Amino acid sequence: MRIVLDAMGGDHAPQVTVDGAVQAAREFGVEVILMGRREAIEAELAKYDTRGLSLPIVHASQVVEMEEHTMAVKEKSDSSMVVGMKLVKSGEADAFVSAGNSGAVMAAALFNLGRIKGVKRPALSAVYPTISGHCVFLDIGANTDCKPEYLLQFAIMGHVYAERVLGLSNPKVGLLSNGEEEDKGTMVVREAYQLLKRSPLNFIGNVEGKDLPAGMADVVVSDGFAGNVAIKLSEGLVVALFKMTKRELTKGPLTKLAFLLMLPGAMLSLPGAILLAPAFKRLAKRFDYAEVGGAPLLGVNGVVIIGHGRSNAKAIKNAIGVAKRAVEGRMVAIIEEGIGEWVSGQKE
Amino acid sequence: MRIVLDAMGGDHAPQVTVDGAVQAAREFGVEVILMGRREAIEAELAKYDTRGLSLPIVHASQVVEMEEHTMAVKEKSDSSMVVGMKLVKSGEADAFVSAGNSGAVMAAALFNLGRIKGVKRPALSAVYPTISGHCVFLDIGANTDCKPEYLLQFAIMGHVYAERVLGLSNPKVGLLSNGEEEDKGTMVVREAYQLLKRSPLNFIGNVEGKDLPAGMADVVVSDGFAGNVAIKLSEGLVVALFKMTKRELTKGPLTKLAFLLMLPGAMLSLPGAILLAPAFKRLAKRFDYAEVGGAPLLGVNGVVIIGHGRSNAKAIKNAIGVAKRAVEGRMVAIIEEGIGEWVSGQKE
Numbered sequence: 001m002r003i004v005l006d007a008m009g010g011d012h013a014p015q016v017t018v019d020g021a022v023q024a025a026r027e028f029g030v031e032v033i034l035m036g037r038r039e040a041i042e043a044e045l046a047k048y049d050t051r052g053l054s055l056p057i058v059h060a061s062q063v064v065e066m067e068e069h070t071m072a073v074k075e076k077s078d079s080s081m082v083v084g085m086k087l088v089k090s091g092e093a094d095a096f097v098s099a100g101n102s103g104a105v106m107a108a109a110l111f112n113l114g115r116i117k118g119v120k121r122p123a124l125s126a127v128y129p130t131i132s133g134h135c136v137f138l139d140i141g142a143n144t145d146c147k148p149e150y151l152l153q154f155a156i157m158g159h160v161y162a163e164r165v166l167g168l169s170n171p172k173v174g175l176l177s178n179g180e181e182e183d184k185g186t187m188v189v190r191e192a193y194q195l196l197k198r199s200p201l202n203f204i205g206n207v208e209g210k211d212l213p214a215g216m217a218d219v220v221v222s223d224g225f226a227g228n229v230a231i232k233l234s235e236g237l238v239v240a241l242f243k244m245t246k247r248e249l250t251k252g253p254l255t256k257l258a259f260l261l262m263l264p265g266a267m268l269s270l271p272g273a274i275l276l277a278p279a280f281k282r283l284a285k286r287f288d289y290a291e292v293g294g295a296p297l298l299g300v301n302g303v304v305i306i307g308h309g310r311s312n313a314k315a316i317k318n319a320i321g322v323a324k325r326a327v328e329g330r331m332v333a334i335i336e337e338g339i340g341e342w343v344s345g346q347k348e
Numbered sequence: 349m350r351i352v353l354d355a356m357g358g359d360h361a362p363q364v365t366v367d368g369a370v371q372a373a374r375e376f377g378v379e380v381i382l383m384g385r386r387e388a389i390e391a392e393l394a395k396y397d398t399r400g401l402s403l404p405i406v407h408a409s410q411v412v413e414m415e416e417h418t419m420a421v422k423e424k425s426d427s428s429m430v431v432g433m434k435l436v437k438s439g440e441a442d443a444f445v446s447a448g449n450s451g452a453v454m455a456a457a458l459f460n461l462g463r464i465k466g467v468k469r470p471a472l473s474a475v476y477p478t479i480s481g482h483c484v485f486l487d488i489g490a491n492t493d494c495k496p497e498y499l500l501q502f503a504i505m506g507h508v509y510a511e512r513v514l515g516l517s518n519p520k521v522g523l524l525s526n527g528e529e530e531d532k533g534t535m536v537v538r539e540a541y542q543l544l545k546r547s548p549l550n551f552i553g554n555v556e557g558k559d560l561p562a563g564m565a566d567v568v569v570s571d572g573f574a575g576n577v578a579i580k581l582s583e584g585l586v587v588a589l590f591k592m593t594k595r596e597l598t599k600g601p602l603t604k605l606a607f608l609l610m611l612p613g614a615m616l617s618l619p620g621a622i623l624l625a626p627a628f629k630r631l632a633k634r635f636d637y638a639e640v641g642g643a644p645l646l647g648v649n650g651v652v653i654i655g656h657g658r659s660n661a662k663a664i665k666n667a668i669g670v671a672k673r674a675v676e677g678r679m680v681a682i683i684e685e686g687i688g689e690w691v692s693g694q695k696e
Binding site for chain 2: 130178179185210222226229234235240
């Protein structure tokens with residue numbers, strides 16, 4: 001298997017991208033094509049022992065910067081993103097992974113790979129951590145204004161991803177809304193509910209904001225606006241709660257507890273904070289979607305995995321791992337079949 | 349000041365409502381009119397020493413149940429909600445407080461009090477806890493499909509509430525979106541951005557999900573769909589994180605830490621969990637909006653405070669406190685002026 005990595009994509013490229021690629025080649029036994037400025041990549045690669053690993057470099061002279069407008073990919077035809085997508089399109093590579101400018105990756109994918117037949121809008125998904133494990137949450141930002149049929153298609157694509165890449169059988173699909181009842185939601189959500197009810201999916205109905213971390217559904221479908229608000233709120237709230245908890249640990253009732261245990265308050269709160277810090281850092285990582293290995297862009301005609309701009313080497317490695325599982329699970333073909341069956345099913 | 353309390357509203361009525369009313373009458377020196385079934389209220393009231401307090405009972409034979417449809421208020425004309433609203437309408441009372449069926453309270457308010465002149469849609473707001481304090485967040489569920497001008501009006505009403513009831517001067521107003529840039533958001537959000545930019549408000553632009561708990565703005569404006577998802581997600585995430593953290597505290601690196609400190613792991617993780625529990629419970633309370641005293645329904649022609657169905661006596665007392673500050677701050681009149689000025693300003 002050959003996976004193209006955008007070696008120039010992300011806040012810490014090409015250092016962490018090359019590091020992650022080396023790790024991935026070693027751990028997953030895949031070929032990782034390092035796409036970008038040859039000299040910069042070679043300089044990084046020289047730092048590692050790469051004997052026995054397949055890490056070819058394909059030169060691309062241009063770089064789409066993190067803060068550039070999405071449409072930069074139209075002008076930068078020799079950028080790592082555009083050349084990388086073309087390798088997937090021509091069949092020379094099986095998947096594309098980037099931690100670069102996510103809007104630009106989406107645009108590059110649409111222009112160069114196009115959509116899967118029947119797919120109206122590609123969606124960006126995330127693997128969201130829950131009490132019991134995780135769920136697939138989509139769309140988290142690709143489509144702000146959605147039609148009901150887009151939401152149905154997101155559900156189909158999320159279902160395939162959950163089953164084929166995450167290994168969940170007959171995943172439960174929920175529709176994010178402002179109430180459990182069938183008549184809750186915007187007009188678009190209420191119509192999407194009816195489409196989902198008639199679909200062959202394991203649709204469990206509306207889920208509310210609180211049901212997302214509770215793990216009520218395996219696939220949670222949303223428009224890209226509310227989905228983006230929810231994913232960023234989750235990240236921000238974990239950080240905020242960490243700060244608030246640190247403050248709470250030095251306050252009121254704790255002192256009372258310290259007294260009860262007949263220990264000085266300082267001695268109790270110090271180990272408390274020490275204990276808490278690593279636990280909270282691990283939790284914060286669970287909510288940083290780079291940690292779960294990048295978010296797949298579902299619905300484009302090829303496997304495209306988008307990592308967080310802040311990705312470290314481990315996140316890059318994990319994103320390559322996600323790409324590998326998506327290729328092995330024939331994700332694109334299965335989505336095409338799913339969308340096709342449902343479209344023809346509706347026509348009957 | 350005379351505040352009507354729906355003594356029959358909430359999961360634990362009339363026990364906690366009467367308890368909260370007694371506390372409020374004592375602490376705030378206001379008259380609390382207990383509205384509902386006289387016998388049931390009298391039985392509860394007999395448990396307290398109410399000498400010197402003003403706690404008249406006004407009988408209403410019907411009760412709108414928590415799970416009833418919103419429109420039940422149309423048929424139940426002798427319910428505590430409807431009769432209570434009428435007391436506010438006639439000027440016999442200054443404000444209405446209920447922890448009952450929130451949809452029904454909204455409907456009762458609309459039918460009996462009507463909207464403030466110029467207000468298109470009333471909005472349900474919450475006081476959202478942030479790292480630095482709190483912010484006003486609205487709409488959290490009254491209006492799923494919104495027009496740009498509704499969002500502008502929510503901003504004006506949130507501004508007045510923040511200034512008059514919470515005492516924040518020149519509050520910073522942010523618009524919830526899926527990116528900071530002016531061109532991010534749904535079509536409705538992008539249009540609302542332009543209206544807000546031209547308004548006399550202290551508009552700081554778009555805020556993202558993560559900026560809500562970070563306390564970036566004093567007033568955060570959203571449609572009722574994304575707002576409801578965000579508020580319920582916040583509540584749910586705090587609960588989920590508490591469970592996850594408890595689990596993390598008994599895992600991996602902790603054991604390593606215990607070893608470093610040369611203490612058995614069990615001894616360390618136990619006080620860790622003990623320390624954590626009360627801190628987390630206090631945090632969970634900050635995110636339970638009943639604790640901050642109920643959410644005001646802004647835009648109706650009278651002070652209406654809606655508490656959480658799970659309200660305890662303290663929450664009822666706090667909701668009455670919020671009502672008192674709203675009356676003292678002339679919230680309804682100031683909203684009418686604000687909406688009026690802006691409407692005439694636009695017409696010039």
